[in-house]
Amino acid sequence: MTSADLYAKARDLDTLADDVETCVDVAWGVPRSPEWECANADDVRGALDQWRTAARTSARNLREEASRVRGEAGRAAEREQDERDARANQPQ
Numbered sequence: 001m002t003s004a005d006l007y008a009k010a011r012d013l014d015t016l017a018d019d020v021e022t023c024v025d026v027a028w029g030v031p032r033s034p035e036w037e038c039a040n041a042d043d044v045r046g047a048l049d050q051w052r053t054a055a056r057t058s059a060r061n062l063r064e065e066a067s068r069v070r071g072e073a074g075r076a077a078e079r080e081q082d083e084r085d086a087r088a089n090q091p092q
Contacts, residue, residue: 001076002076002080003073003074003076003077003080006069006070006072006073006076007070007073009069009073010066010067010069010070010073011066013062013063013065013066013069014062014063014066016062017058017059017060017062017063017066018059020055020058020059020062021055021056021059022055023055024048024051024052024055025052027048027051028048028049028051028052031044031045031048032045
């Protein structure tokens, strides 16, 4: 993969992490409203707390992977530049 491909992959991972991190937030907030009191409200809140935590953990892991990919992209960019420099310095 080229450095541009790797940077694009890292951006996509960051975007996915943003979406994953907030995917449960709307559902998480609903059972916390006063209108939502019912017999199993605490069970639902507890389950949503676990899902929200899992989503945030997954988002953090995706961001760590994006960071790793960005590092790989930087190294690829350096190799690509070295190759361009080597071609430019070859005798014609």
